[in-house]
Amino acid sequence: MSARYTLHGLFASGPTYKVGLMLTLCGEAFDYVSVNLRAGEHKTPEYLAINRFGQVPALVDHSNGRALCQSGAILDYLADKTGKFGGATLDDRLRAREWLFWGWDKLDAPVYRLRGWKLGFRQLEAPQVAMYEAERKAAFETLEAWFTAGHDWLAGVEPTIADIDIYGVVAYAGQSEYDVAQHPHVQAWMHRMQALPHFAAHDALLPHETRRAS
Ligand SMILES: N[C@@H](CCC(=O)N[C@@H](CS)C(=O)NCC(=O)O)C(=O)O
Numbered sequence: 472m473s474a475r476y477t478l479h480g481l482f483a484s485g486p487t488y489k490v491g492l493m494l495t496l497c498g499e500a501f502d503y504v505s506v507n508l509r510a511g512e513h514k515t516p517e518y519l520a521i522n523r524f525g526q527v528p529a530l531v532d533h534s535n536g537r538a539l540c541q542s543g544a545i546l547d548y549l550a551d552k553t554g555k556f557g558g559a560t561l562d563d564r565l566r567a568r569e570w571l572f573w574g575w576d577k578l579d580a581p582v583y584r585l586r587g588w589k590l591g592f593r594q595l596e597a598p599q600v601a602m603y604e605a606e607r608k609a610a611f612e613t614l615e616a617w618f619t620a621g622h623d624w625l626a627g628v629e630p631t632i633a634d635i636d637i638y639g640v641v642a643y644a645g646q647s648e649y650d651v652a653q654h655p656h657v658q659a660w661m662h663r664m665q666a667l668p669h670f671a672a673h674d675a676l677l678p679h680e681t682r683r684a685s
Contacts, residue, residue, distance in 0.1 A: 473533060474684035476501040479521065480528040481508055482677040483592075485583050486542035487528040489639030491676045493546050495669050496635065497553045500684035503677075542639070543571040546632040556632050563627030570625045570633035573613075574640060581607035582640050585647035607647070611654050614641070618656035623663060630667060638664045642673050 476494060478501050480487030494501045506512045506527050514525045521538035522529035530539045532552070539545050547568070550557030558564035581603040587593035588600065595603070614637070617625065625633040641661060644651050651658050664670065 474500045474502045475532065475534050477504060477531045477533065478502070478528060479504045479506050479518070479531070480677065481506055482679045484527050484677075485579070485586075485639055485643050485673075486526075488642070488673040488677055489542045489636055490528045490530060490545050490549075492639060492671070492673075493549050493556065493632065493635050495671050495676060496667055497549060497555045498669055499549075499553065502684050503682050505679065505681045543575065543632075543636055546571070546636055550632050556630060556635060558631045559627055559629060563631060566626035567631040567633035571636050574633075574637050577606065577613065578610040578637065579640050581610065582644055582647050582649070585649070586643050589646060589648050607644075607649055611644075611649070611651070611657060614657050614660075615654040618660050623660070630664070634660075634664060639673075 476499060478487070478490055478494065480491070480503070482505065491501075491503075506518065508527070512518055513522070513527060518529075519525055521531060522540035524540055526540065528540070528542055528545065530545045530548075531537070532539070532548075537548075539548055546556075549555075558567045584593060584595065585600070585603050585607060588595045624630050625637060638661065641651065641657065651661065665672075
């Protein structure tokens with residue numbers, strides 16, 4: 472029998488990892504379709520029907536036929552459907568969303584783009600590298616200040632989709648050649664994330680090939 476959810480993504484994709492991590496932490500088995508970006512599979516009419524932006528990830532919920540895109544929106548949806556990681560109170564839910572939008576504004580682009588450049592996926596000119604390096608440092612300082620102030624999690628007193636979303640970026644900082652050890656409180660939060668039941672690291676969670684839920 473097919474799983475309720477199918478995740479369409481790419482093993483090397485941080486946004487795909489965010490959704491895979493959410494599903495895994497929620498204990499939701501999911502089918503996985505590997506999308507070959509080099510072959511342009513994300514721009515075919517079939518794929519554009521489930522993600523009009525032509526990107527990975529996309530999530531299909533077979534219980535109602537919904538196809539969703541944008542990793543942050545997918546995390547929000549899964550929190551709603553599973554009743555997990557959405558935040559215990561309205562304030563926590565609002566704070567979690569604030570961190571999601573902050574991440575996209577300040578953290579994701581510098582980390583993912585510098586990672587892509589280091590791994591040879593993306594071309595950057597020297598001024599862009601300098602700009603992203605400065606933005607990455609500033610974003611990590613924001614996170615470090617938050618956790619230094621005594622917060623264990625980004626929103627409220629338990630992990631939420633904010634932590635999952637931001638972890639799905641910070642986990643790639645090393646590949647962008649950024650040393651997270653210079654931010655001990657961020658590193659301690661990462662260890663708290665890694666200690667959550669069902670946690671899986673990005674290189675272990677995302678398969679290279681299409682696979683059915685086990
Ligand atoms: N904001 C999107 C970003 C997704 C994204 O950047 N996906 C990349 C792979 S990591 C992609 O599909 N790139 C191909 C393209 O944009 O054409 C999300 O969070 O889902």
